[in-house]
Amino acid sequence: xxxxxxxxxxxxxxxxxxxxxKQKLVTISPSNTxxxxxxLMKKFNIENIPVMNGNxxxxxxxxxxxxxxxxAGLDIKEAKVADVIEPAYPIVDIDTPVERIxxxxxxxxxxxxxxxxxxxxxxxxxxxxxxALGN
Numbered sequence: 617x618x619x620x621x622x623x624x625x626x627x628x629x630x631x632x633x634x635x636x637x638k639q640k641l642v643t644i645s646p647s648n649t650x651x652x653x654x655x656l657m658k659k660f661n662i663e664n665i666p667v668m669n670g671n672x673x674x675x676x677x678x679x680x681x682x683x684x685x686x687x688a689g690l691d692i693k694e695a696k697v698a699d700v701i702e703p704a705y706p707i708v709d710i711d712t713p714v715e716r717i718x719x720x721x722x723x724x725x726x727x728x729x730x731x732x733x734x735x736x737x738x739x740x741x742x743x744x745x746x747x748a749l750g751n
Contacts, residue, residue, distance in 0.1 A: 626714040628730045631748050632738045641737050643668040644677065646698035653677050653697055664727040664741055667701055673737070675701040678726050705729045705739065718745050 643666045644653050653665055663679040681702045685692050692700055706720045710730045717740055720728050727741045 626748050627710070628708060628712045628714075628717060628728070628738070628740055629710045629732070631714065631717075631740050631744050632730075632732075634748075635744075641666065641739060643737075644697055645669060646674055646696065646701060648697050650677075650682065650692045650695050650697060650700060654682070654693075662741075663743075664705070664739065666705060666729060666737065666739065667697055673704050673707070673729070675704050676727070678702060680723075680726065707731070710738075714745060714748050718749075721745060 639660070642656055642660050642662060644656060646667055646669055656665060657663065657679060665677050666673055667675040667677055677697055677700065682692065682700065685700060703725070705725065705727045707729050708717065708720070710732055712728075712730065717728050721742045727739050729737050729739050731737055
């Protein structure tokens with residue numbers, strides 16, 4: 617697509633820098649409840665939350681993962697995040713091109729993460745990639 621001029625070369629860093637709202641990464645602890653995770657999703661209008669503990673990234677929790685568990689008949693509202701944790705999002709270099717990021721985001725994995733020069737994590741979701749490709 618790049619060769620044909622459909623998209624400009626953009627990187628993870630470009631996507632994060634271009635966001636209209638600069639927001640600190642929303643994370644949750646494995647000891648929090650699923651209800652608390654859902655509250656965060658509603659409050660910040662997000663679908664993917666990295667699960668972090670004192671040692672760093674432990675996994676993730678997603679709207680689609682929670683939805684699938686509920687469809688399976690599981691009552692997870694009061695469950696701990698640790699009980700429904702999903703694999704951690706892939707971590708890429710901050711200068712990773714958007715076309716590489718788009719290959720890592722799929723049905724099972726809705727986001728990728730990177731650390732900036734200051735050591736702070738940032739997240740890019742499928743929606744961020746759609747917005748980047750549309751500009």
